[in-house]
Amino acid sequence: MNAEISAVWNKIQGMINGFIILLPNIVLALIVFAIFFFVARAIKRLVKRLTRNRRQARNLGLVLGRLAQGITILVGLFVALSIVIPTFKAGDLVQLLGISGVAIGFAFRDILQNFLSGILILLTEPFQIDDQIVFNNFEGTVENIETRATTIRTYDGRRIVIPNSQLFTNSVTVNTAFDNRRLEYDVGIGYGDDIDLAKQLMLEAMHNVDEVLKDPAPDVLVMELAESTVNIRARWWITPPRRIDSLRSRDKVISAIKQKLYVENGIDLPYPTRQILFHDQTEETDGNRSRQREGWPAGKSEVPKPRRISDSLRLLAQVRSENNNNGKADSQTVNDEI
Known part of the structure; x- marks a missing residue:
């Protein structure tokens, strides 16, 4: 039992001694990391200050500032680890991060695609904030361009959030791209x-x-x-x-x-009109039916005589009257025979 306690105590004492030996390196590593951290914050503020005049440039400056800050902090972390652990190689960690990055890339493909599209939109500026654009069935004013999505305000007061990957890979009409x-x-x-x-x-x-x-x-x-x-x-x-x-x-x-x-000036702005022609109707003012007419072949040998609608209606009534009279006569004949 005493031997086991002694072995544990020796291990603890060894760890303490090792920590004391590494303490200067840890302090130096913390100082270096702190320096990189403050430098990263300064870079972020500098980028934001350089792009503060324009609203869209401010968005780009915010994104680029965060990227620069993250990269600077990551470099500081590598340097600090190299000071604390001399056997540490940054290449091993980079290789590990590369393998992990492939898996993360497949898992978050859409998010990364929207992020990269947002960066490219902010860099190339195909449209800017306050521009009025048309995308598919959406039309409105660009409110904000972020790294994931772009928001537009429609003319009837609605907000539309469009993923940046769709905006970057499809056609967008910018109505306010030019002055006229x-x-x-x-x-x-x-x-x-x-x-x-x-x-x-x-x-x-x-x-x-x-x-x-x-x-x-x-x-x-x-x-x-x-x-x-x-x-x-x-x-x-x-x-x-x-x-x-x-x-x-x-x-x-x-x-x-x-x-x-x-x-x-009395110039006519006519409604849509439709002309209906009857084959048995023609007026004297219509012209020569043997030479022209819609609905009647030109040059036909037998040309119908002019006839008015009133004449056609009168003829139709006469025919119906005769048919009715004939029907009554036939009915009377049948009754007499019975």
């Missing part, structure tokens, strides 16, 4: 109206709207011969290119065009 933005609207006039006059009046209407830029100048183009209208496209530029500005300019431009065309 072009808008357009199609106006349909009647086939009997003067196209050149309508285009001139539409240009005059757009030039009278304050929100429409003079340079680049607005223009109008004939786009389509539709079923019941001749469609003319009005195009104009605005600045700034934000959503509220586009809505206001669209409201004023469309109102001015309608006032100029329809109210002041």
Whole structure:
């Protein structure tokens, strides 16, 4: 029993002696680690100070500052361990971390992908905070860009959180990327109206709207011969290119065009119309049926005579009346025979 206690005491005494021997190294290692720790904090503050002028740059500075701080602290930890344990090799720990990193990478693949995408978005800046973007079915103003996700505020007051990996690997429309933005609207006039006059009046209407830029100048183009209208496209530029500005300019431009065309100059803005043709109906004013007509082959030898709808209805009533009279006569004959 005494031998066992003596052996334990010798081990404890050896550990104490070893600790006392390592104590200077431990103190030095703590001092070195503390120096690296404060240097890391100073680097983080420096990066944040360099990027404090712009909001998006502040986000990038915060991320880069944290990365620099973590790397500096990790290096300080390696140096401190090398002082305390002279046989310690940083390469062994790096190899161990590399093997563990592969497993962690598979386990947290989506998180790491979003993190790297967030870093690349902050570095390349395809869009910035306060930009108005369109992504898939979402449209709104960018509120914040973080390392994991980007948040946008929709125009109806909702918040959408989009993972950065989706934003980085898919198409994003940035409506406020440039100072100016072009808008357009199609106006349909009647086939009997003067196209050149309508285009001139539409240009005059757009030039009278304050929100429409003079340079680049607005223009109008004939786009389509539709079923019941001749469609003319009005195009104009605005600045700034934000959503509220586009809505206001669209409201004023469309109102001015309608006032100029329809109210002041009597140019028709027709509703969709549909023409129904009857093969047994034609008016004298319709022209020569042997040469033309929708619904009747041109050049047909037997051309139906002109007939009005009222005549057709009168003929139909007469036929029905005769059929009714014949039915009564047949019924009377049967009764007489009985």
